[in-house]
Amino acid sequence: VGGGSSMGTAKAAMAYARYPCGVTDYFGVPVGAGRPIPGPLLPHIACPTTSGTGSECTSVAVIRLGEIDSKFVIGSPFMMPDEAIVDPTCTETLPANVVASTGYDLMCHALECYTARAYTRWDRVEDPARRTLLQGANPWSDMAATRALEIVDAYLERGIADAADHEARDQLMWGATLAGMAFGNSGTHLPHAMSYGVTHLMKHVTTPGYDVPSPFVPHGISVAVGAPAIVRYLAPGAPGRHLEAAGHLGADTRGAGEDDAGDVLSSRLVDLMRATAAPNGLGGLGFGADDLPAMAASSARQKRAIANAPRIASEDEIQSIYANAMSYW
Ligand SMILES: [Fe+2]
Incomplete structure (x- = not known):
């Protein structure tokens, strides 16, 4: 539940928890090893609270890596949320x-x-x-x-x-x-x-x-x-x-x-x-x-x-x- 940072963090956390590896292994080359996420993650429901990211219906997570102070994308069909709850009332207080x-x-x-x-x-x-x-x-x-x-x-x-x-x-x-x-x-x-x-x-x-x-x-x-x-x-x-x-x-x-x-x-x-x-x-x-x-x-x-x-x-x-x-x- 949240904006793009929250949903991306959840996706990445599920991937690294289920299939542990080095942080950059799932990043694309040249920064990472370009390793694919090997299989399914936990069931996953995403609920956006901002109207921008679209992360509730994508297979990607964007990670900011402090060591190199830049953002990189991890993509895998296994990171697509199983369900998305898209409720515009979540943005009423935005x-x-x-x-x-x-x-x-x-x-x-x-x-x-x-x-x-x-x-x-x-x-x-x-x-x-x-x-x-x-x-x-x-x-x-x-x-x-x-x-x-x-x-x-x-x-x-x-x-x-x-x-x-x-x-x-x-x-x-x-x-x-x-x-x-x-x-x-x-x-x-x-x-x-x-x-x-x-x-x-x-x-x-x-x-x-x-x-x-x-x-x-x-x-x-x-x-x-x-x-x-x-x-x-x-x-x-x-x-x-x-x-x-x-x-x-x-x-x-x-x-x-x-x-x-x-x-x-x-x-x-x-x-x-x-x-x-x-x-x-x-x-x-x-x-x-x-x-x-x-x-x-x-x-x-x-x-x-x-x-x-x-x-x-x-x-x-x-x-x-x-x-x-x-x-x-
Ligand atoms: Fe964007």
């Missing part, structure tokens, strides 16, 4: 800033699903067991992702502004679950990969409104602050998808061509961020130019997510995208 940050997470999950490298572009494998768990954009995840984007457009500002707006908070919870089902299928890509560089280097950063003792950037904000710059970089790899995603998110795409896709989507993301009091890029969080090389080196380790993007970013390109994400308005 503070506005948490509705916002988790809403950005939901938005980026949907956006990344819809713009991911198409499932038809992955190499064929001889052994079905070697098939990737997260398989890129596909017709099923497209359906869920597009509806989730429409929900963000229609309800995110309302759900933040008024805790008594039950229609908005109900819809955001449904959108989070939909986007979770979508990205649990297709995977996320560069915005999530680059969010881990943000949380890796956040030693001197705090986020107003979060009463926590340590440096802290909420996951959804760590993803959203890079997104407008990242979609400008990625759009040439799948321009039609970026333009369609912008339309589902409420952008006016009339007259826009494929060359405009990055600008149109980026502008819509910036408008949404400004309307919901998001930090103004990395600079708005307190990062400076000196942080960027280390952030890029950290994010470049997220090989699987980077490979799921429609355009493959090198470490140098990641650093220049971060530079473009310092300030948007």
Whole structure:
């Protein structure tokens, strides 16, 4: 019961308790050994209390490892909850800033699903067991992702502004679950990969409104602050998808061509961020130019997510995208 951290912790705890091993053994290479979780875990019911993570319907857990101070994903079909209890009334007392940050997470999950490298572009494998768990954009995840984007457009500002707006908070919870089902299928890509560089280097950063003792950037904000710059970089790899995603998110795409896709989507993301009091890029969080090389080196380790993007970013390109994400308005 809880947000993404609680549900992910529960999934990982069940895996390590049932099949003990070194902490990084289940992490993907190069950080971990890429060892698969060998078999079923205990029966598992997940109940989200935020409208963002979607962890109640995914087979992944995200772990932050203190030794290397970064986040990595453990994925296994055995970590999928047996049941999910998705009750929007759990978010009735959720503070506005948490509705916002988790809403950005939901938005980026949907956006990344819809713009991911198409499932038809992955190499064929001889052994079905070697098939990737997260398989890129596909017709099923497209359906869920597009509806989730429409929900963000229609309800995110309302759900933040008024805790008594039950229609908005109900819809955001449904959108989070939909986007979770979508990205649990297709995977996320560069915005999530680059969010881990943000949380890796956040030693001197705090986020107003979060009463926590340590440096802290909420996951959804760590993803959203890079997104407008990242979609400008990625759009040439799948321009039609970026333009369609912008339309589902409420952008006016009339007259826009494929060359405009990055600008149109980026502008819509910036408008949404400004309307919901998001930090103004990395600079708005307190990062400076000196942080960027280390952030890029950290994010470049997220090989699987980077490979799921429609355009493959090198470490140098990641650093220049971060530079473009310092300030948007
Ligand atoms: Fe996320």
